[in-house]
Amino acid sequence: MKIQTVGVVGAGVMGIGLAQNLAQSGHHVILVDISEEILESANKQIRNNIRFQSFFNKNEKVDNPDYILHQIKFSTNYKFLEDTEFVIENVTEKWDIKKGVYAQLDAICPETTIFAANTSAIPITRIASLTKRADKVIGMHFMNPVPMKPMVEMIRGYHTSDETISTAKELLAQMGKESILVNDSPGFVSNRVLMLTINEAIFLLQDQVASVEEVDRIFKTCFGHKMGPLETADLIGLDTILFSIEVLYESFNDSKYRPCQLLKKMVDAGLFGRKSGQGFYTYNGAI
Structure with missing residues (x-):
């Protein structure tokens, strides 16, 4: 069963790439960040990225930027994540900031929503401890630029369930990506x-x-x-x-x-x- 709606928290370089990749693979995306200025910049960057792709793929069918951007809702309000099936968090690698983000996500999102931390080094088990759904927290370390990288380093936290891993793999497959599953440790492998x-x-x-x-x-x-x-x-x-x-x-x-x-x-x-x-x-x- 295809995952329909995915939340992306953080509209930096990784969040922009993820929102674009998800929208291009047919998902509805809720892209959340702290200011309208950041979101406006993200909107422009996604449009530029798609045009850049068309420049290098002249012999291939290229997505219409307007259609892709129509698939993405840009917002500063976490409330719009209440109907998401899967949320990928990409905020700054600072523990105090991540704590606040996961407190909001855990309060707003349904109990069935899976949280994926796109973190470079912070242990997934530690992140999961911030929630009441540790079995539904997983690490998904995407590489930059996201739309062009076919492999994702996926990290199993101490409590991460097999069902969560299976769903995460399914989402990645829908995005045209594969994964390598590793155990939780600071920095993981990569x-x-x-x-x-x-x-x-x-x-x-x-x-x-x-x-x-x-x-x-x-x-x-x-x-x-x-x-x-x-x-x-x-x-x-x-x-x-x-x-x-x-x-x-x-x-x-x-x-x-x-x-x-x-x-x-x-x-x-x-x-x-x-x-x-x-x-x-x-x-x-x-x-």
């Missing part, structure tokens, strides 16, 4: 490895071992990676990188996860990467 790699690459830059371009070129030419670690950091967002590495440092109490001072400095300066227009590289306009 970010427990990736955040260390990016953080260490920033240390190499700080220690003047190599330039930005040289670090990335080594990974692309020697290992066949499509992007180097510093390019990847800009794509993810340096603020998100810092939040994630801080969660790992706090969770494991291991000095190998200590955030690089250069990373902290760049985040303090507002150099977040692609979304701000400046990170390790310079971009033509913020995303």
